Amino acid sequence: MKPSTSHWGAFSAETAPDGRLRVEPHPADPAPSPLLGNLAAALDDPSRVARPAVRRGWLENGPGPDSRRGRDKFVELPWEDVLDRLAAELDRVRREHGNQAIFGGSYGWASAGRFHHAQSQLHRFLNTIGGFTASRNTYSNGTSSVLLPHVVGDSHAVLRQASTWPTIAERTELIVAFGGMPEKNVYVTPGGVTRHQTSAHLARLGGRVALISPLRDDLPSTVDARWYPVRPATDTALMLALGHTLVAENLHDRAFLDRYCVGYPEFERSLLDKTPEWAAGITGIPAADIVALAREMAAHRTLITVTWSLQRTEHGEQPVWAAIALAAMLGQIGLPGGGFGHGYGSMGDVGDTGPELRVPSLPQGVNPVDEYIPVARIADLLLCPGEAYDYNGEVRRYPDIRLVYWAGGNPFHHHQDLNRLRRAFTRPDTVVVHEPHWTATARHADIVLPATTSLEREDLGSGRRDTHLIAMHRIAEPAGEARDDYATFAALADRLGVSTAFTEGRTPRQWLEHLYGEWGDEPSFADFWAAGELPLPPGREHHTLFADFRAAPQAHPLRTPSGRIEITSATIAGFGYPDCPGHPVWLPPTETGPLWLIANQPHTRLHSQLDAGEVSQAGKVAGREAIRLNPGDAASRGIAPGDVVRVFNTRGACLAGAVLDDAVRPGVAQLPTGAWFDPVDDHPAGPLCAHGNPNVLTADIPSSRLSQGCAGQHAAVDVERYTGPVPPVRALRPPIERGNA
Ligand code: PGD
Secondary structure, X not given: OEEEEEOOEEEEEEEOOOXXXXXXXXXXXXXXXXXXXXXXHHHOOOOEOOOOEEEHHHHHHOOOOOOOOOXXXXXXXXHHHHHHHHHHHHHHXXXXXXXXXXXXXXXXXXXXXXXXOHHHHHHHHHHHOOOOEXXXXXXXXXXXXXXXXXXXXXXXXXXXXXXXXXXXXXXOOEEEEEOOOOHHHHHOOOOOOOOOOHHHHHHOOHHHXXXXXXXXXXXXXXXXXXXXXXXXXXXXHHHHHHHHHHHHOOOOOHHHHHHXXXXXXXXXXXXXXXXXXHHHHHHOOOHHHHHHHHHHHHHOOXXXXXXHHHHOOOOOHHHHHHHHHHHHHHOOOOOOOOEEEEOEOOEOOOOOOOOOOOOOOOOOOOOOOOOEEEHHHHHHHHHOOOOEEEEOOEEEEOOOOOEEEEEOOOHHHHOOOHHHHHHHHOOOOEEEEEEOEOOHHHHOOOEEEEEOOHHHOOEEEOOOOOOEEEEEOOOOOOOOOOEOHHHHHHHHHHHOOOHHHHHOOOOHHHHHHHHHHHHXXXXXXXXXXXXXXXXXXXXXXXXXXXXXXXXXXXXXXXXXXXXXXXXXXXXXXXXXXXOOOOOOOOOOOOOOOOEEEEOOOOOOOOOOOOOOOHHHHHOOEOOEOEEEEOHHHHHHOOOOOOOEEEEEOOOOXXXXXXXXXXXXXXXXXXXXXXXXXOEEOOOOOOOEEOOOOHHHOOOOOEOOOOOOOEOOOEEEEEEEEOOOOOOOOOOOOOOEOOOOO
């Protein structure tokens, strides 16, 4: 067995005599992820990209906007031929239009492994040939990462370093968990994780949690929580009403608000009419329950947590900011186990106690181009060159993009309103994708280059707060003609005359030795490689965010303009954005519908990765992604378990397999992300995804003009039993023309 790691856990693996990959979790992992079960089947699945492929229309007509992109077949060609064509096209675009015409943001999770990290490789390559238009922030928490610096001066600490789990276990008496703490997400930490410890912490929470979510299983069933089945997108109204009760009953901490905050009086005035009765009508939570919860919060050491999913919505700034304001009213920010936490249950490393070491990484160089977009504005970028937009107090303009280059991401998974994204992808001259699999993004490219997976190459693996650095050995031979992204970029760099600048003359193994050597020298690389891992020193078991600020606010001011918590931000107020005014407010969603769709993270795979894997496939219903409905909503629509249903709104529709579950609040449907987009172009009822990708339904709108963050978590939809001929799922079959190469 050889060691390796993945975003969802360390493991060892070997090819068994029957030719199948045998995978075993790391022996030190107390709670291995079920997602390890996706590795074997996906490794040599027919969805692998076997050879370099060029879209028929691009081959015949050359670069240019083309509405056939995403509908055409591909022709397989020899590597050297495709590399020559691609190098010539990169050179043409930079000479004729300038390097800012290359969009290389290439957002995505790619794979674990510090050297072969796909975006780092792409960015290093593009930097060596003159730079590219980049993207900023993430789809995960791009709204909070813009808001938080205004409110508490820092986003990094709030997103990663709140009270550690042992501190919560010892000190917290009540957790009010907006969005819950979903266990499915804590198996995942970007870059790798060797010991999954969060599940055990969750199991020990006992009866201390108030679960505020439309989904009862946003907490593990082992936690005896009180469930407040809130209407989706209304948490801010509930928070404001909790604040109203604190003021009405004089339970708020005036001394804390005076000493540590600015702008509270203005916020308090806005709470006057936010009564529990008002909020009950919006949230569906009875007024008496709101009053009782507010009293309980004031009487106990209370941690208010908000999952990242809550900010991945229209007006997603508001629940985060309102929760901070509410925690400030309780006066417990900076106390062990009290105050505000963000992202517990959103990722494995939030609250974790592992070391926060800088692990080795590939230097990306310097991008000479200063153009960028907020990451979730990709479709606007391609559709609206030259158009102005607001972002965090600036007015910016979209550059004119001629070439899109993606490696390690799947925008036809992660972006919203995929039918609009399809239109956007017809606009550039050329789209290039490196991929191990024929994802929908690969299908919407002109040039697709087959990439190895992390099992097919050597690397160094470690995630944030990981307990080990893993020597990732090569476990399998590359599928087909797949090459490492590094090898592909090295070959392109050679053709463009920048070979040495890109490779520095190193082979991949020499890079690993070099990066390891720069990071530490004990044990030697050879010993580390032979051992298969290096245990890292333990981190701090107890930690509380803002403890120093609380102890001495003058000596440890926050990095806000006032040095204090900005319950009202003069800076944000000065921007004049109606969709994100100067303090937390209730802003209803623009859309309403018969059902409210929650498009959250799947429990059977990471995002869209390895959809062909066994665990992912086992979760499908009628061959499609499973949609969960409340039994009452299903009955009123004549839907039975296992039925194929059509989920639809004005933007699009998809098919899904029905599961009935009273853990889903009435009026809500839950369809996770990640089923590979499978458009049926000629469907009589309009565009349809045969496989159940919810991003055909979500709106391509930002959370607000402040952050321009992803708002993909929600959509207003309806659902009906599907009675027409059921189209086959074709997303996992390669779109190759046979016999034409
Ligand atoms: P992945 O499926 O992880 O999704 O979006 P993201 O694009 O990260 O895509 C990674 C791709 O990289 C896969 O196709 C994989 O095959 C490929 N890959 C892996 N390793 C390599 C490699 O070494 N080289 C190359 N070239 N390719 C590789 C995730 C994004 O989706 C995120 S982070 C969030 S939080 C968002 N969440 C939501 C949501 O809650 N709701 C909706 N509706 N939409 C969302 N989208 C976002």
